[in-house]
Amino acid sequence: MTSPMIRAVLYGILPALGILWMLDAPQWIDWVVITEQYLVVILGLALLAGLVTEPLPGRLVVIDWALGLAALAAWLWMAWNYEAWLLDPLGRGPEKWVPAVIAIAVSLEATRRHCGKVLAMLGAVFLAYGFFGWLGPGIFEGAYMAPNRFLLYIYTDTNGIPGLVLKVGATQILGFIVFGATLNAVGGSAILTNLAMATMGHRRGGPAKVAIIASSLFGTLSGSTVANVMSTGVVTIPMMKKTGFPPRYAGAIEAVASNGGQIAPPVMGATAFVIAEFLQVAYTDVVAAALLPAVFYYYLLYRQVDRFAAAQGIEGVAREDLPSLRLSLLQSWPLLAPLGVLIWFLFYLGYSPGKAALYSAGAAYALHVVREPGDALRAIPRLLKASGATLIPILLVCAIAGIVIGTINTTGLGFALTLALGKIAELGGIVALLAATAIIAIILGVGMPTTGVYVIVSVLLAPALVRQGIDQMSAHLFIFYFGLLSMLTPPVAVASYSAASIAESDMWKTGVTGVKLAIVAYLLPFVFALNPALLMNGTWLEISVSCLTILVSGYLLAEFLATRRAFGGGAMRWLGLAVALVVGGSTAVLPPASLPVIALALAAIPAALLLSRLGAPALAPKETT
Known part of the structure; x- marks a missing residue:
């Protein structure tokens, strides 16, 4: 040994x-x-x-x-x-x-x-x-x-x-791994959790909302869904169970929130930089494109949690048992200041992402030295060890990606895969091609680290989508989303099963609940693949109409999925689902900002408000598993 x-x-x-x-x-x-x-x-x-x-x-x-x-x-x-x-x-x-x-x-x-x-x-x-x-x-x-x-x-x-x-991997991602490890070594994870607790803990279903905020912020830096689950989940999952969330639900919320951190700008688990390099575009272009889908991902998750908590009568944590918001904000400067340095170097000075992350890590360490000078030297081995442990699998994935890319270049395999997927498009249309690509991406993504999921799957599948007319950014984000969904999709839902071990819940039930909570992640990629306005690729009118339709559709989906009593149950419940899917789907299948889309979105707003009221009066039966 x-x-x-x-x-x-x-x-x-x-x-x-x-x-x-x-x-x-x-x-x-x-x-x-x-x-x-x-x-x-x-x-x-x-x-x-x-x-x-x-x-x-x-x-x-x-x-x-x-x-x-x-x-x-x-x-x-x-x-x-x-x-x-x-x-x-x-x-x-x-x-x-x-x-x-x-x-x-x-x-x-x-x-x-x-x-x-x-x-x-x-x-x-x-x-x-x-x-x-x-x-x-x-x-x-x-x-x-x-x-x-x-x-x-x-x-x-x-x-x-x-x-x-x-x-x-050895430059840009390495810089952010060091940055994330430095923030963690100086207490960044605890600061994030306390800040989330102070802002959301008292609200209805508060601990679940704390999990969403803390996991989204920490997850974008961690570069690993499972690491995010294991770091924030040990705090948030027991809190959710204590306030009344069933164990399977508590585990699923943490898994879905942690996985969402990988698609959330500005870092996206360090994959944003790989996407930028692959597409030869500015890093800021990737951040802008990924922003709205990530917002809607968390919007729908938040709405589902809120509606479930309302239906189950789950209240927040008492104010006296939560950290003080004022004190939490005052104590958060060791975390917020380095993030400000990162933004300054990245967006104002135009430094490379990896070097900007290193300077930000230096700022975080300098603040830690000021706060706790006695721990200054002891922190260096901790953060180097943590960085190295995270970096090893990343570099190994990069090596395998090199083998895949080299083989494709020398054998012409990429052309063969593009031709095969093109045949699917000819037989079933572009939606059939997207569905086949999604299934392959989920299968190939099983068990891989976040960056590895994107690199391997995009090299194999993206050219086929682009050749069929899908916008390059849309194609790469489509593949990235479905590669990550392997973490939540049974039978090998690694993130859900990790959360289930903390929640002491049935792994299969936790995985199925996670799929339901992450339903928007399965639907949004089809929308932005067919309508890139959702990726900020369009006029302001097209972008606004796309956002409106997804917002209304997400509202209705949250009502439908949160409880069996949504819309009063029965036929009205299924009518709500139909309206949600029609409104959301119209963004993809109709021309952006066309009159039918605008009319449908405007008509659905009062319908959404009316239908959601029909299920409001009574609480649903308590769920305990």
Whole structure:
């Protein structure tokens, strides 16, 4: 078993190396380092740390160290020879392909240990297709490439492992991981929870609303739905149960709120920067596009929670048992000030996201030193260790993404997938294509980290959507949403099951309740795929009408889903659902801001108010499971 000290060093060296690189440390000593050399060195260190910190069962530490050191040596060998190899692209001797085999094979094993079998198998399948795809049937027959040439392409080419995705992971995402870890190390999670408690805890169903606010704010920085559930859920779920929420409902609220943090600007679990790099657009364009869908996601969740609490008679927490709002605001400056620094560097000074995040982390640490000087030195190992532990699976996912991208580029598989999905569009129309893409995205996203979900799924599926006329931003956000929904969709609803373990509730019931609470996340992507006005891509009239229809539709859906007594039950209840779906669906299927859409939205407003009153007088029977 590796000692805690060695584990801490292995974890800490990764963010430390990344920070030095992003602050241009090599230039301080006039040392010329190519970006790809840095990328493969940090990946090699991540492999060593990943294997040693997630050892094989039994007393097999020697094997873990041997594999890790072999992988590190293989990537260091490439870094050392990289400039010479650039001048010798035709040389493909064993001095190149043998370390390539070691580096790639160990990358798959480390990924299996940290990210699960699904992602590791995906990488292995794409490698196999790279070698044998030329034997495939029909449109899936890939181009032939000599095995050693294919290996070296994956190992050394900027379209392989040391490519764009790994670069984003080892720079932009690394910066925000350090920022998030710094905020957490100096008490940011507790500050967020206290602030949410002070503002929402006394309201109807207050603890659930606290979970929504705290999880949305913390989740956008954490980069992991499950980590968000486990950090905020241990506080919010017991509170929800104590005030009367059934355990399955408490767990589902936390899971859905935590998952929403990954789609909420400005950080989106660090995926916003990957989307910007993939689409070659400004980061602010991604934030603007993702804003309205995230607002409606939380709007509908909030409405459902509020209506459920009203139907069940669940009150908030007594004021005297909550933190003081004034005191919470005063105590929140160590969190709010660094966020202000982040916004200043990002949007006013125009710094790169990763570097802006590092400066913001420095501001958070400086404030912590002022507040608690005695903890100044002890905090550094904590935040470096936390950053490294989070960074390892991210870098491994980036490596697998490099394998996938490299295989697609060399074999023509991307064209085959686009052609296959195009056939679906020809037979069933654009909606059938979107539905098939959504199902594939959910399946491929099972068990992956947030960034990995987007990278893998977008590389495979986005080109087909774009080729059928879907706007690029809409296509990528559509895929991102459904990849993330794998966290909530049974039978492998990782986020819901994690929350269920805290709530001590039935996992399947918690997962089904989570799907109901997140219904807007299953519907909105179809709307903005067919009508990009919801992504701020349109005139102000089109955007306003789209928002109005979704707002009214969400209001009715919340009434329908919150309780069985909505609209008085029976036929009126189903009429409310029909109105909600027609109003919301009109935004997608009719031209933006057309007269029928405007008339339907305006007519639905009094209908929504009237129908919602029909179910108001009596409380629904108490739910206890």
